[in-house]
Amino acid sequence: MRERILYYSTNCYLDNVEGMEPFKDRVSFREALLLGQAPDEGLFMPESIPQLSLDEILNLKGRPYTAAALLVAEAYLGADLPLETLKAVIESSYNYEVPLERVVDRRYVLRLDRGPTASFKDFAARMMARLMSHFRDPGKRLNVLVATSGDTGSAVGEAFKGVAGIDVYILYPREEVSGRQKKQLDTIGGNVRTLSVEGKFDDCQDLVKQAFADPALAGLNLTSANSINFGRILPQMIYYVYAYAQLAERGEEIVFSVPSGNFGDALGCEYARRMGLPVAQLVMPTNENDEFPRFLKTGRYEKISPSLACLSNAMNVGHPSNLARFFDLYGGTVDRTGRVHKMPDLEEMRNNIFSVSVSDEETRRTIRRAYDSYGLILEPHGAVGWRGLELYLEQTGRKVLCVSLETAHPAKFPEEIVSLLGISPELPASMRDIDSRTGEPLPMTGDYNVFRKFLEKTLKAMD
Numbered sequence: 001m002r003e004r005i006l007y008y009s010t011n012c013y014l015d016n017v018e019g020m021e022p023f024k025d026r027v028s029f030r031e032a033l034l035l036g037q038a039p040d041e042g043l044f045m046p047e048s049i050p051q052l053s054l055d056e057i058l059n060l061k062g063r064p065y066t067a068a069a070l071l072v073a074e075a076y077l078g079a080d081l082p083l084e085t086l087k088a089v090i091e092s093s094y095n096y097e098v099p100l101e102r103v104v105d106r107r108y109v110l111r112l113d114r115g116p117t118a119s120f121k122d123f124a125a126r127m128m129a130r131l132m133s134h135f136r137d138p139g140k141r142l143n144v145l146v147a148t149s150g151d152t153g154s155a156v157g158e159a160f161k162g163v164a165g166i167d168v169y170i171l172y173p174r175e176e177v178s179g180r181q182k183k184q185l186d187t188i189g190g191n192v193r194t195l196s197v198e199g200k201f202d203d204c205q206d207l208v209k210q211a212f213a214d215p216a217l218a219g220l221n222l223t224s225a226n227s228i229n230f231g232r233i234l235p236q237m238i239y240y241v242y243a244y245a246q247l248a249e250r251g252e253e254i255v256f257s258v259p260s261g262n263f264g265d266a267l268g269c270e271y272a273r274r275m276g277l278p279v280a281q282l283v284m285p286t287n288e289n290d291e292f293p294r295f296l297k298t299g300r301y302e303k304i305s306p307s308l309a310c311l312s313n314a315m316n317v318g319h320p321s322n323l324a325r326f327f328d329l330y331g332g333t334v335d336r337t338g339r340v341h342k343m344p345d346l347e348e349m350r351n352n353i354f355s356v357s358v359s360d361e362e363t364r365r366t367i368r369r370a371y372d373s374y375g376l377i378l379e380p381h382g383a384v385g386w387r388g389l390e391l392y393l394e395q396t397g398r399k400v401l402c403v404s405l406e407t408a409h410p411a412k413f414p415e416e417i418v419s420l421l422g423i424s425p426e427l428p429a430s431m432r433d434i435d436s437r438t439g440e441p442l443p444m445t446g447d448y449n450v451f452r453k454f455l456e457k458t459l460k461a462m463d
Contacts, residue, residue: 002074004029005046006026008047009043010042011040014335030080033135034223036222036226037212040213041213043230045325049274050275051276052071057276058248058250065239072241073235075275089130093130096115098110099114104373104374106401106402111406115430118411118430120236120405120408121156124233125155127231128159129156129163133164140221142221143223143459144156145171145223146226147172148314149177149317151408171195172197174443178313180411180413181313188439195454197446199446200316205226206336206446207451214452217452222459227263233264233267233271236267236268240268241277243403244277253278253401254279254280255279255281255283256283257386257389257404258282260285260286261314262320262321263322263325282352283353285355285387285389286315286358286384287308288310288360289310289316296349301338304319319337332345356388356391363384366378367420368420378410379412379417381408382404382407385404
């Protein structure tokens with residue numbers, strides 16, 4: 001029987017957080033999952049990181065994705081859930097393929113675009129929805145608030161659609177999602193409602209975080225499905241372990257390139273490395289919102305506000321939430337506002353992480369070059385990941401096993417693909433009826449008082 005892992009807040013060591021008392025308690029996974037965010041606006045972190053042996057990882061070679069999922073999830077949840085329950089959660093979460101596509105030499109693309117909403121967010125959202133359904137208090141309605149810059153919202157909405165006792169409210173920036181992304185969001189229906197916010201993704205994220213910290217809303221059973229919730233991070237560790245097991249020779253190191261916006265996906269890789277995965281380097285390319293590569297270069301952190309609207313819209317984040325977790329893992333502290341209270345170990349961070357900003361023009365050139373050179377069709381986020389990997393290899397001269405993540409299906413960005421490549425990517429099965437769906441969002445300003453009144457009027461606390 002595994003020892004139960006407890007969770008603490010990234011703000012627990014601060015004297016105060018803008019007048020808030022630091023949350024110094026330790027909570028179970030269930031509490032961390034259902035709370036979403038700590039009461040002091042910090043993010044929950046596991047007190048210990050379970051270890052996987054190289055033999056356990058390599059034994060996954062040739063086995064289905066669900067085997068990797070069970071290995072990783074059981075390491076964290078073995079003391080919280082019966083094994084049969086965990087198996088059932090995993091089997092119902094991952095019933096689609098996870099292709100690893102060789103591009104050239106020892107460079108691969110991990111296609112995370114085959115789930116129900118053709119986005120990597122499906123991997124985390126489906127598992128989290130099933131865990132929340134299992135852990136929620138009977139008789140109480142759970143109200144999930146989620147801010148999205150593109151794909152998170154539809155993945156969460158589809159994952160929670162029809163789940164008994166849970167309502168979902170998705171906030172997205174009105175002018176910064178693609179037409180297909182908007183259609184996906186607005187037409188989920190049922191227990192899922194969308195709010196079209198006048199502003200940026202960071203405005204949506206701030207509304208959600210303020211609601212979690214608002215004592216006036218304490219009775220509404222609010223929780224998060226954003227990557228501020230550790231329930232989103234845990235499933236995102238799995239595909240790194242799976243990819244390594246399928247591709248690597250024994251003891252071989254690997255480089256992962258992860259297009260990075262709110263940093264939850266890259267954080268999954270950081271945790272996998274700390275669990276024992278032989279990751280030589282975590283490459284974290286951003287779009288023109290370059291606050292993190294600038295920080296690694298200069299040692300000064302300055303968030304970008306408002307965030308810049310870029311082609312890779314799901315990465316339009318001026319202050320990534322999960323930077324707080326990265327800082328914590330490297331011995332530092334940064335709060336919700338972007339204020340650094342304690343610097344992380346910058347030298348160690350630079351040793352393990354490579355980050356670079358990729359402009360929109362570079363993104364477009366990468367899409368064209370990847371197709372012309374290899375017949376590889378990338379959408380803007382995957383192109384940022386691929387270009388980041390190219391720059392890393394150019395600067396280091398390393399010849400090593402590499403995997404770049406393709407995080408959304410190219411068909412979600414048809415205008416850009418047609419314009420750049422002259423082809424129209426075929427819609428995946430999950431999106432073929434999207435143009436015939438109907439639904440409208442609720443317009444919302446970025447004023448928190450307006451949002452709070454909406455929540456007080458609309459949300460139900462009991463079944």
